[in-house]
Amino acid sequence: MARIIVVTSGKGGVGKTTTSASISTGLARRGHKTVVIDFDVGLRNLDLIMNCERRVVYDFVNVIQGEASLNQALIRDKRVDTLYILPTSQTREKEALTKEGVEKVINELSETFDYIICDSPAGIEHGAMMALYYADEAIVVTNPEVSSVRDSDRILGILQSKSRRAEMGQDPVKEHLLLTRYNPDRVNRGEMLSVADVEEILAIPLLGVIPESQVVLNSSNQGLPVILETESDAGQAYDDAVARLLGEEREQRFMTNQKKGFFSRMFKGG
């Protein structure tokens, strides 16, 4: 049985696809057979972040509609051989994702994969509902910013009422908070919500904190999941998050900045 994990947020642009790419790569690097599915029909982007955009022949919707087999549509990652990508359709309507069709594909993937990562589109429309419906766990990607936190709370409400687990009266979807684009300097200055603030408001367990980092843009430019930038702070923060997802205890890092000297603080206005 595969663990089905949705990466969701409500709000757009907070780092869902970046997170899906890195979490799935991290799980696969640890030897778990992992597939990451793009649920954003019409706005395909996971392929670009994973650097396989030129290898897409068939997609998720083709498989649902019986126009291609799962094996034809799955793209094997060139860097990590236990990682597969299921791209979404660029041209179809998002209603092409039917509940039955998604279930069929997920059931088939469950037979051979350990982890199924569902990269949700933004919003709470059909595509986002389909991405979270079959989830066992949810990684709620949140920025320390009012609209993102509010939307995350809304998504948590939907996970608790509209997921399959909720409808069937099973154990609830296990929720994880992943705080991204975190800037400890601004938190120290009282300009940005702190980890503790967001944890207190959303009241779900913290999976990790990803610091705001230039490496994220650099790696997406190249189609490299940021977790593979193993020297970078953001890469290491994602690696910690993957370890915690697998039950390891890892101390939180990157929540504070290295102490600056008196002079650098004076002259940078920090």
Add this chain to the structure above:
Amino acid sequence: MSFLDYFRSKKTAGSANVAKERLQIIVAHERGQRDQPDYLPQLQQELLAVIRKYVQISDDMVQVEVDRNGSCSVLELNVTLPER
């Protein structure tokens, strides 16, 4: 960063506290509504229409809520009548 900006940034310090307070209020409010049945807004509108046949009241003077206590639910209706 110019000399003036230094003082300006001091002024905005603490906006995170404002964000936290606003979020706590709105999130608590929205969580309260989350468990409410879908028909409540319409019920409230129709009740308003009925009461307005007899008394002139404004929209916010009728409050409809559902309280759940274990196995039983209570429909709570509060109507504030204007002073005569």
